[in-house]
Amino acid sequence: MDLSNLTNEEIKELCLEKKIGAKELTDNGICPTCFNREYDGCVFGDDTDKTIYSDENFEVFLIGNPRCPGHTAISTRKHFKDMMDVDTELIGPIYELSQKVMILIRKVYGSESVYLCTMCDGPMNHFHVQLIPRYSYEERGSDNFKKPRQEYIEDKEKIKVLRKELGYKGE
Numbered sequence: 802m803d804l805s806n807l808t809n810e811e812i813k814e815l816c817l818e819k820k821i822g823a824k825e826l827t828d829n830g831i832c833p834t835c836f837n838r839e840y841d842g843c844v845f846g847d848d849t850d851k852t853i854y855s856d857e858n859f860e861v862f863l864i865g866n867p868r869c870p871g872h873t874a875i876s877t878r879k880h881f882k883d884m885m886d887v888d889t890e891l892i893g894p895i896y897e898l899s900q901k902v903m904i905l906i907r908k909v910y911g912s913e914s915v916y917l918c919t920m921c922d923g924p925m926n927h928f929h930v931q932l933i934p935r936y937s938y939e940e941r942g943s944d945n946f947k948k949p950r951q952e953y954i955e956d957k958e959k960i961k962v963l964r965k966e967l968g969y970k971g972e
């Protein structure tokens with residue numbers, strides 16, 4: 802679907818009516834994450850309640866359609882197509898932050914391990930890594946990267962601890 806002749810307000814309406822979604826926006830060179838934020842959560846809804854950390858370069862948030870409890874993403878604020886495009890000086894910091902968040906997720910969610918993957922693939926993206934816990938009742942291995950998506954269940958207590966440990970005070 803070509804959106805190039807539509808105004809942003811018209812695109813917002815189509816999103817609200819669920820006639821288009823993240824894929825169509827991305828195909829038209831529109832970042833769904835930024836569009837969602839600028840146009841009242843019309844794509845994914847208001848997701849600020851899932852943010853557990855942010856600074857000038859990165860945002861850390863719980864995934865709205867997780868593969869398991871504790872599924873988290875760490876995203877650059879800037880747009881990058883994928884890992885191959887990222888500013889070199891951000892590579893070190895995002896993995897340092899990832900380590901910190903992984904250790905914290907393991908502690909807070911009681912998982913046995915936490916897996917990391919990155920697979921940004923689209924013309925308009927924020928470079929991000931996904932952190933996926935692997936629990937003791939789950940087999941080790943790469944199947945954990947494609948566990949079925951589940952409903953997000955908010956756990957205010959855990960979010961409070963995550964934010965406190967990461968020193969996040971909210972936007």
Ligand SMILES: [Zn+2]
Nearest residue numbers: 832834835880
């Ligand atoms: Zn964006």
